[in-house]
Amino acid sequence: MKQPTAETAPAAAGDPATAQRVESPAREAWRMFSRNVPALLGVFLLALVLLATLYGKLFYGGDPFEIVWAPYEPPLTTPSVPLGTDYLGRDIVAGLLTGGAPTLTVGASAALITMVIGISLGSLAGYYGGWVDNLLMRITEFFQVLPALLFAMVLVTLFSPSLWTIAIAIGVVSWPQTARLTRAEFLRIKELEYVTAARAIGARNRRIIWKVILPNAAPPLIVSATLTIGVAVLFEAGLSFLGLGDPNVMSWGLMIGANRDYMLDAWWPVTFPGLAIFVTVFAVSLIGDGLNDALNPKLRGR
Amino acid sequence: MTALLDVRDLSVRFAMPRPSLFAPRPHLEAVRQVSFTLERGEALGIVGESGSGKTTTAMAAIRLVNAAGGQVLFDGEDLLGLDEKAMRARRRDIQLIFQDPYSSLDPRARVADIVREPMDLMQIGTPAERRRRVGELFELVGLRPDQMNLFPHQFSGGQRQRISIARALATHPRLVVCDEPVSALDVAIQAQILNLLARLKAELGLSYLFISHDLGVVWHVCDHVAVMYLGQIVESGPRDALFETPQHPYTQALLAAAPSLARRKSRGYVRPVKVSGDPAGPIGQRTGCPFAGRCPRVRDLCRDTAPALTRQGPTDVACHFPGPPD
Amino acid sequence: MTPLLEIDNLRVTFDTRHGMVTALDSVSLHLNAGETLGVVGESGCGKSITALSVMGLIPQPPGRIAGGSIRLNGEDLVGAEPARLRSLRGSDVAMIFQEPMTSLNPVLRCGDQIAEAVMLHQNVDSARASRLAVELLDRVGIPAPAQRARDYPHQLSGGMRQRVMIAMAVSCRPKVLVADEPTTALDVTVQAQIFDLLNEIQRDVGAAILLITHDMGAISEMADRVAVMYAGRVVEQGKADDVLDHAEHPYTRGLIDCIPALGRRDDTLREIPGVVPPLHLLGDGCAFASRCAHADRRCLAQKPVLTKWRHHPVACHAVEEGRI
Ligand SMILES: Nc1ncnc2c1ncn2[C@@H]1O[C@H](COP(=O)(O)OP(=O)(O)OP(=O)(O)O)[C@@H](O)[C@H]1O
Ligand SMILES: Nc1ncnc2c1ncn2[C@@H]1O[C@H](COP(=O)(O)OP(=O)(O)OP(=O)(O)O)[C@@H](O)[C@H]1O
Ligand SMILES: [Mg+2]
Ligand SMILES: [Mg+2]
Numbered sequence: 045m046k047q048p049t050a051e052t053a054p055a056a057a058g059d060p061a062t063a064q065r066v067e068s069p070a071r072e073a074w075r076m077f078s079r080n081v082p083a084l085l086g087v088f089l090l091a092l093v094l095l096a097t098l099y100g101k102l103f104y105g106g107d108p109f110e111i112v113w114a115p116y117e118p119p120l121t122t123p124s125v126p127l128g129t130d131y132l133g134r135d136i137v138a139g140l141l142t143g144g145a146p147t148l149t150v151g152a153s154a155a156l157i158t159m160v161i162g163i164s165l166g167s168l169a170g171y172y173g174g175w176v177d178n179l180l181m182r183i184t185e186f187f188q189v190l191p192a193l194l195f196a197m198v199l200v201t202l203f204s205p206s207l208w209t210i211a212i213a214i215g216v217v218s219w220p221q222t223a224r225l226t227r228a229e230f231l232r233i234k235e236l237e238y239v240t241a242a243r244a245i246g247a248r249n250r251r252i253i254w255k256v257i258l259p260n261a262a263p264p265l266i267v268s269a270t271l272t273i274g275v276a277v278l279f280e281a282g283l284s285f286l287g288l289g290d291p292n293v294m295s296w297g298l299m300i301g302a303n304r305d306y307m308l309d310a311w312w313p314v315t316f317p318g319l320a321i322f323v324t325v326f327a328v329s330l331i332g333d334g335l336n337d338a339l340n341p342k343l344r345g346r
Numbered sequence: 347m348t349a350l351l352d353v354r355d356l357s358v359r360f361a362m363p364r365p366s367l368f369a370p371r372p373h374l375e376a377v378r379q380v381s382f383t384l385e386r387g388e389a390l391g392i393v394g395e396s397g398s399g400k401t402t403t404a405m406a407a408i409r410l411v412n413a414a415g416g417q418v419l420f421d422g423e424d425l426l427g428l429d430e431k432a433m434r435a436r437r438r439d440i441q442l443i444f445q446d447p448y449s450s451l452d453p454r455a456r457v458a459d460i461v462r463e464p465m466d467l468m469q470i471g472t473p474a475e476r477r478r479r480v481g482e483l484f485e486l487v488g489l490r491p492d493q494m495n496l497f498p499h500q501f502s503g504g505q506r507q508r509i510s511i512a513r514a515l516a517t518h519p520r521l522v523v524c525d526e527p528v529s530a531l532d533v534a535i536q537a538q539i540l541n542l543l544a545r546l547k548a549e550l551g552l553s554y555l556f557i558s559h560d561l562g563v564v565w566h567v568c569d570h571v572a573v574m575y576l577g578q579i580v581e582s583g584p585r586d587a588l589f590e591t592p593q594h595p596y597t598q599a600l601l602a603a604a605p606s607l608a609r610r611k612s613r614g615y616v617r618p619v620k621v622s623g624d625p626a627g628p629i630g631q632r633t634g635c636p637f638a639g640r641c642p643r644v645r646d647l648c649r650d651t652a653p654a655l656t657r658q659g660p661t662d663v664a665c666h667f668p669g670p671p672d
Numbered sequence: 673m674t675p676l677l678e679i680d681n682l683r684v685t686f687d688t689r690h691g692m693v694t695a696l697d698s699v700s701l702h703l704n705a706g707e708t709l710g711v712v713g714e715s716g717c718g719k720s721i722t723a724l725s726v727m728g729l730i731p732q733p734p735g736r737i738a739g740g741s742i743r744l745n746g747e748d749l750v751g752a753e754p755a756r757l758r759s760l761r762g763s764d765v766a767m768i769f770q771e772p773m774t775s776l777n778p779v780l781r782c783g784d785q786i787a788e789a790v791m792l793h794q795n796v797d798s799a800r801a802s803r804l805a806v807e808l809l810d811r812v813g814i815p816a817p818a819q820r821a822r823d824y825p826h827q828l829s830g831g832m833r834q835r836v837m838i839a840m841a842v843s844c845r846p847k848v849l850v851a852d853e854p855t856t857a858l859d860v861t862v863q864a865q866i867f868d869l870l871n872e873i874q875r876d877v878g879a880a881i882l883l884i885t886h887d888m889g890a891i892s893e894m895a896d897r898v899a900v901m902y903a904g905r906v907v908e909q910g911k912a913d914d915v916l917d918h919a920e921h922p923y924t925r926g927l928i929d930c931i932p933a934l935g936r937r938d939d940t941l942r943e944i945p946g947v948v949p950p951l952h953l954l955g956d957g958c959a960f961a962s963r964c965a966h967a968d969r970r971c972l973a974q975k976p977v978l979t980k981w982r983h984h985p986v987a988c989h990a991v992e993e994g995r996i
Pocket of ligand 1: 360361374376394395396397398399400401402403559
């Protein structure tokens with residue numbers, strides 16, 4: 045009954061499906077990413093930072109709050125405090141190794157909160173449109189025009205400063221961007237025919253949002269998530285710098301905040317945590333850029 | 347016996363943005379009181395220019411676009427009156443093939459999963475049966491089983507269209523809506539897909555609602571043809587009659603405009619029927635015939651009163667002055 | 673008589689991630705004054721690259737003209753100075769693109785765009801150029817041209833925009849008009865109007881037209897001569913009637929037979945199996961061999977060259993050996 049149709053013929057030279065290896069879009073993105081030198085540098089730096097903050101204490105004990113030496117000991121002068129001490133005589137290396145975890149935790153949780161709120165509201169607004177869209181977008185705009193830092197400061201002062209309130213405060217002020225991005229992606233993708241195709245075979249809205257549109261909207265969202273981590277880390281540092289951090293937990297931001305008044309007398313107590321933040325944010329944005337290139341199909345060689 | 351699909355007075359309107367804050371919201375009348383029937387095992391072609399409402403008509407008929415009015419009887423049952431659940435159940439009988447082989451397949455799913463998805467959603471058969479059926483479908487549309495685990499971007503346009511067809515056939519549908527299934531393909535590939543569609547229609551007894559702007563393609567696939575212009579059907583009838591003795595000046599213009607190997611520059615071919623201008627937009631109310639602005643035969647009557655679709659010989663025509671070209 | 677435009681043995685290569693590929697190979701075409709040469713073939717066969725070569729618009733890099741010559745009135749364009757090419761573009765050779773939506777500048781009024789093109793090549797002041805623009809719009813059949821000249825491109829329909837493109841292209845009475853699928857984005861009735869307009873302009877201005885299309889029907893209505901391209905080579909070339917009525921190359925025959933023509937009564941269309949091979953997979957043999965019913969060992973091993981056969985030049989071993 046079957047006629048010999050064209051493309052059943054044994055792999056002709058022009059048969060694209062045999063000309064290429066079986067490669068999922070994710071795999072192909074990984075291949076692109078793994079060839080991107082700056083992105084790999086980012087991964088390397090971030091891994092270094094993570095290892096140091098997770099396991100550094102095992103090799104370099106010491107309480108970051110403990111006064112171990114004279115104040116203002118410059119770096120590279122005393123072997124027991126290699127990077128010197130701060131205005132109270134606390135060890136800066138101990139501070140760096142201990143203070144990374146809270147900073148990164150706040151950064152990551154704030155990014156998570158941002159993504160959850162932003163993606164949920166953005167996808168609902170983009171998918172349903174109409175009054176849902178109108179309502180959600182007005183709410184988004186309201187949060188967007190709030191001066192973020194001031195609002196976060198108010199939140200933190202209202203609910204005593206702890207890592208959680210800080211993370212929540214950062215999340216609450218930064219989701220509107222993600223929501224707008226998600227909405228724009230949903231608006232674009234929902235017009236594509238494979239979405240209509242899903243409706244034509246009787247898929248429900250929930251399935252279309254989660255299984256069809258969201259995975260296809262993922263690339264820019266993943267990139268924006270990595271960038272949000274960087275922003276959140278900076279934000280945490282900023283709050284601590286203004287004295288709104290949790291005073292009981294040593295973090296990079298707190299180190300900078302506590303020493304900022306004496307910056308002119310001793311540069312090192314603020315410079316080293318500042319460098320640590322810089323390296324982290326730099327690494328994360330290198331990774332973000334790398335993901336952007338790897339996930340953008342237009343940049344993939346044809 | 348009732349027809350498979352009987353569409354009566356189907357209308358679709360889209361709300362447009364208000365021109366100013368207090369102005370009434372204008373509506374775009376994309377489909378105006380369109381009626382047609384499709385018999386079992388036949389193919390009904392809808393031809394017309396871009397923006398004439400072909401896609402919207404078909405999508406409204408299968409409830410992927412909300413209709414403003416009318417009835418769509420599928421096997422005697424009004425689809426527009428069904429609740430969500432009943433409609434979802436009905437979807438297994440009605441499937442869809444799109445124009446763009448690049449945007450109609452989810453780029454992140456393996457093609458075997460794409461073809462299996464309708465069966466998963468409608469819970470047809472056991473998982474093993476579904477997998478077997480995917481294999482059968484691949485063979486039916488002329489794809490190799492070793493291609494099942496690839497992703498859409500690894501296929502050519504023609505092969506992607508075969509995947510779309512396999513997906514559409516997964517649930518044993520009775521009606522397949524084909525929205526310009528070959529317009530995005532090269533002529534050589536187009537012939538492969540047209541032959542496949544013709545073979546499937548004969549072997550599986552499918553009915554097609556077949557949308558195209560290419561008269562040659564419609565001639566090749568369809569048994570009946572309806573010509574749309576600005577949201578209305580201006581002429582419809584059996585294929586041969588419509589193409590050989592068209593009555594409506596727009597049908598005649600379309601036929602004269604379609605490039606053909608029979609017309610040679612060397613033999614001094616000059617186009618006989620000319621229409622000037624572009625179609626106006628379908629927005630808002632209108633009086634008179636939709637084609638009046640471009641019609642070579644237009645008279646005052648045409649601008650004032652809209653002609654109704656009435657039987658003129660072998661075809662139904664909506665024209666005050668039907669007949670062969672002068 | 674020497675032809676107006678003569679492409680000889682043109683070879684164009686591209687650097688891609690698969691290495692260097694040859695997009696055009698041994699392409700020889702000529703266009704006489706006042707005639708229309710149709711170039712036809714499937715997607716990716718090198719039609720647009722041919723057009724862009726004539727315009728001197730091949731993106732370099734990744735592209736490169738690796739050999740051959742393009743002579744306009746005897747002057748070789750391949751080695752010409754960029755400044756010389758610029759002055760020829762628009763005045764002696766002009767191009768109409770496929771997508772009128774994206775080939776007009778969206779932030780300039782249509783009339784101003786035409787006027788600008790006029791002033792670029794003719795020594796006229798802006799008032800005169802604007803008047804010329806309106807005349808040109810009238811010439812290409814745009815109703816109320818003075819008003820339309822003040823419209824922005826998005827205010828016009830696709831057909832109107834393509835007319836504006838044509839007005840711009842013919843503003844300096846070019847000797848060669850390159851039209852790369854000028855009607856693909858348009859409806860059939862509008863396509864018919866544009867074809868009629870091109871023919872009229874050819875009669876008035878005497879321009880030679882290089883018409884690129886994938887539609888054999890359009891070739892039949894528009895072209896005096898045809899070149900059929902496949903995978904970067906010309907496989908058959910000749911008078912339109914000759915090629916359409918006595919197609920020799922299996923690819924040309926396939927292209928003609930696969931059209932679902934009006935009035936044709938056979939149930940199955942002749943298919944050309946398979947797809948055009950990607951350029952980096954082209955081997956030593958005939959590029960069409962993998963899709964050809966007449967291919968034999970020689971076809972897989974050796975590229976056929978274009979040689980004059982019964983009516984016109986064909987590049988096919990099977991035709992040469994009398995196997996078809
Ligand atoms: N979702 C929508 N919102 C507003 N207007 C719409 C919408 N969908 C379609 N239209 C309008 O309805 C009219 C008919 O569109 P439709 O897509 O049905 O035309 P078509 O005949 O399928 O054209 P084509 O050949 O370009 O596919 C057009 O004027 C179009 O702009
Ligand atoms: N910038 C580029 N880089 C690499 N390869 C290219 C580039 N531009 C074109 N090509 C290759 O050159 C070949 C010819 O392309 P061309 O655009 O001339 O095709 P065409 O015949 O005009 O097709 P279509 O009908 O789709 O317009 C194609 O196979 C394409 O892959
Ligand atoms: Mg459509
Ligand atoms: Mg092209």
